[in-house]
Amino acid sequence: MTPSVRIRGLNSAPLHATRDYVLYWMTSFRRARSNFSLQRAVEEAVRLKKPLVVFEALRVGYEYANDRLHTFVLQGMEENARRFADSPALYFPYVEKEAGEGKGLLAALAARACLLVGDDWPCFFVPQMQAAAAKQVDVRFEVVDSNGLYPMHHTTRVFTTAHSFRTHLQKVLPPHLLELPREDPLAGVKLPKLASLPKAVSRWKPGVEVMVSSLPIDHSVPAVSMKGGSAVGETRLKLFVDERLAEYGTSRNEPEIDGTSMLSAYLHFGHVSAHQLFARIVKQEKWSPETLGKSIGGAREGWWKLSPAAESFVDQFVTWRELGFNMSSHRPEEYRSLDSLPGWAKATIKEHAKDPRPSLYTLQQLERSQTHDELWNAAMGQLRRDGWFHNYLRMLWGKKIYEWSKGAPEALHAMEYLMGKYSIDGRDPISWSGYFWVLGRYDRAWGPERKIFGKLRYMSSDNTAKKISVKRYVAKYG
Ligand SMILES: Cc1cc2nc3c(=O)[nH]c(=O)nc-3n(C[C@H](O)[C@H](O)[C@H](O)COP(=O)(O)OP(=O)(O)OC[C@H]3O[C@@H](n4cnc5c(N)ncnc54)[C@H](O)[C@@H]3O)c2cc1C
CATH class of the missing domain: 1.25.40.80 (Serine Threonine Protein Phosphatase 5, Tetratricopeptide repeat)
Incomplete structure (x- = not known):
C-alpha cells in the first residue's frame, strides 16, 4: 500500500465512485516504474474496479521551454508509451502545439474521473498549476510524494x-x-478496459510524434546527446x-x-x-x-x-x-528568496554590497563564456553544449558569478537563468539549494573575511586548478 504520509489532498471535492475511471496526471514522476503516484492510482482503480487513465502532457508555454528540454521529455514520453502499451492502463500522452491549446483538457478528463491523482513535486510552476487545477475540478484531487x-x-x-x-x-x-514503491505497479493487475474517453476530450489528439522545430518554443538551445527516458x-x-x-x-x-x-x-x-x-x-x-x-x-x-x-x-x-x-x-514562498538566507549571510552580503567589483560581467557575457577566467568559461561551455556539468565546477561557477555581479539579487538571477535555460536538471529543488549554497544557505561563516564575499565561503579557479586536474577539461570545453 502507498504510505498515507506520502498522500495529500489538494481539495475537498468528493471521490465519485460511479464515474468512469481513475485518472493519474503525471507531471514530475514521468515513469511507469517505482512510482508511488502511479501505484496509488492503480490501488484505487483496483479498489473501485475501474479502468485507469495515465495522462502525461507537455506544454509549450512554461518558462525556458526549448528544444533541449522538450526533446528530453519527449524521449521519456516515447518510452512511457512503449511501457504502458502492454499494461492494463490507458496511456494518454499529449503534446501542446501552440500556447494554450491544451487548456481545458485536464478538466475534460477529470469530469469523468472517480479520483484525480497527481505528483507532489514542490517546485517551479508545478505547485501553482496543481493548486489552480484543484479549484477547477469537481473530483477529489490528491498528490503523492515519490521524490x-x-x-x-x-x-x-x-x-x-x-x-x-x-x-x-x-x-x-x-x-x-x-x-x-512496487517496481512495476501494474504487473499482475487486472483492470476493466475503458471503452472510450469522454467525447469532450476528442478535440485533443493524443500522441508524442511531433517535430520539435515546429513548436513555438526557444530553438536557440539545441537538444543534447544525453537521451531522455x-x-x-x-x-x-x-x-x-x-x-x-x-x-x-x-x-x-x-x-x-x-x-x-x-x-x-x-x-x-x-x-x-x-x-x-x-x-x-x-x-x-x-x-x-x-x-x-x-x-x-x-x-x-x-x-x-x-x-x-x-x-x-x-x-x-x-x-x-x-x-x-x-x-x-x-517554504514554498521562501526557497527562491534571498530573505531565506541565514542571518550571518544576509549581514555579510549587506556589509560588502558596496565593495568594488574588479570584474563585472553582463548576463550576456556570462552566457557566452566571455570572462577572463578560462576554467569558468569552459564550465559554462560544457553547460551550453552538454546541458550538464560537474558538481565541483558548479560550486566554482556560482561563486564566480557572485564575485562578478553587482550584488546577490543579480547573481541569483544569473544562476537561475543560465541553469534554467541550459541545464537539463535545472528548475529542481536542488537547483535552488545550489544557488543559495553559493550565498550561504546550509553553510557557515568563513574566515578570513574578504572583499565582496565577506564571510561567505570563497572559491577561486586558481585554487581549484591546484586541487583537481582541469587542463584537459579546459582544452575540451574552453
Ligand atoms: C551552484 C549549483 C547549482 C546546482 N544546480 C543543480 C541543478 O540545477 N540540478 C541538480 O540536479 N543539481 C544541481 N546541483 C547539485 C549537483 O551539482 C548536481 O546534482 C550533480 O552535479 C549532478 O551530477 P550527478 O548526477 O553526476 O551527481 P552524483 O554525484 O552522481 O550524485 C547523485 C545525485 O545526488 C544528488 N546530488 C549530488 N550532489 C548534490 C548536491 N551538491 N546537492 C544536492 N544534491 C546533490 C543529485 O540528485 C545527483 O544526481 C547544483 C549545485 C551547485 C553548487
Whole structure:
C-alpha cells in the first residue's frame, strides 16, 4: 500500500465512485516504474474496479521551454508509451502545439474521473498549476510524494544544515526504507478496459510524434546527446552502481573522470527514481535495513554501514538532495528568496554590497563564456553544449558569478537563468539549494573575511586548478 504520509489532498471535492475511471496526471514522476503516484492510482482503480487513465502532457508555454528540454521529455514520453502499451492502463500522452491549446483538457478528463491523482513535486510552476487545477475540478484531487526515501511531509521542520537533517534522518528514516514503491505497479493487475474517453476530450489528439522545430518554443538551445527516458536512465543507473560506485569516493570531485552517476537529469524529470537507485545500491552491497543502528549524531559516515564509497554517494543523493526538497516543500514562498538566507549571510552580503567589483560581467557575457577566467568559461561551455556539468565546477561557477555581479539579487538571477535555460536538471529543488549554497544557505561563516564575499565561503579557479586536474577539461570545453 502507498504510505498515507506520502498522500495529500489538494481539495475537498468528493471521490465519485460511479464515474468512469481513475485518472493519474503525471507531471514530475514521468515513469511507469517505482512510482508511488502511479501505484496509488492503480490501488484505487483496483479498489473501485475501474479502468485507469495515465495522462502525461507537455506544454509549450512554461518558462525556458526549448528544444533541449522538450526533446528530453519527449524521449521519456516515447518510452512511457512503449511501457504502458502492454499494461492494463490507458496511456494518454499529449503534446501542446501552440500556447494554450491544451487548456481545458485536464478538466475534460477529470469530469469523468472517480479520483484525480497527481505528483507532489514542490517546485517551479508545478505547485501553482496543481493548486489552480484543484479549484477547477469537481473530483477529489490528491498528490503523492515519490521524490525520495524520506517522505517530505513526515516532518514540518525545516532543516538549515546538512548535519541537522542527517541527524534527523538517522533517527526517523529506517521504517521508510521498508516502504519502497512496487517496481512495476501494474504487473499482475487486472483492470476493466475503458471503452472510450469522454467525447469532450476528442478535440485533443493524443500522441508524442511531433517535430520539435515546429513548436513555438526557444530553438536557440539545441537538444543534447544525453537521451531522455526511463530505459536510458535505468541503464545509466545500473552502469554507475555496478562499475563506478566503488570509485565514487575518490573520483567524485574530478571533472575529467566520468566518476559521478550523471543521473541528475533523469532524477529531475522523474525518468528514474531515488528508490530504484537505492535498491540497486543495497543489492550490490548486500545490505539490509536491519543493519542500521541508532543515530550517530549526524556523522557523515558510519551510520548506513555501507562501503565508504556508497556512504559518500548516499550522502549526496539522500541527505543533500532531500534537504532541497525539505526546504521547497515547507517554504514554498521562501526557497527562491534571498530573505531565506541565514542571518550571518544576509549581514555579510549587506556589509560588502558596496565593495568594488574588479570584474563585472553582463548576463550576456556570462552566457557566452566571455570572462577572463578560462576554467569558468569552459564550465559554462560544457553547460551550453552538454546541458550538464560537474558538481565541483558548479560550486566554482556560482561563486564566480557572485564575485562578478553587482550584488546577490543579480547573481541569483544569473544562476537561475543560465541553469534554467541550459541545464537539463535545472528548475529542481536542488537547483535552488545550489544557488543559495553559493550565498550561504546550509553553510557557515568563513574566515578570513574578504572583499565582496565577506564571510561567505570563497572559491577561486586558481585554487581549484591546484586541487583537481582541469587542463584537459579546459582544452575540451574552453
Ligand atoms: C551552484 C549549483 C547549482 C546546482 N544546480 C543543480 C541543478 O540545477 N540540478 C541538480 O540536479 N543539481 C544541481 N546541483 C547539485 C549537483 O551539482 C548536481 O546534482 C550533480 O552535479 C549532478 O551530477 P550527478 O548526477 O553526476 O551527481 P552524483 O554525484 O552522481 O550524485 C547523485 C545525485 O545526488 C544528488 N546530488 C549530488 N550532489 C548534490 C548536491 N551538491 N546537492 C544536492 N544534491 C546533490 C543529485 O540528485 C545527483 O544526481 C547544483 C549545485 C551547485 C553548487
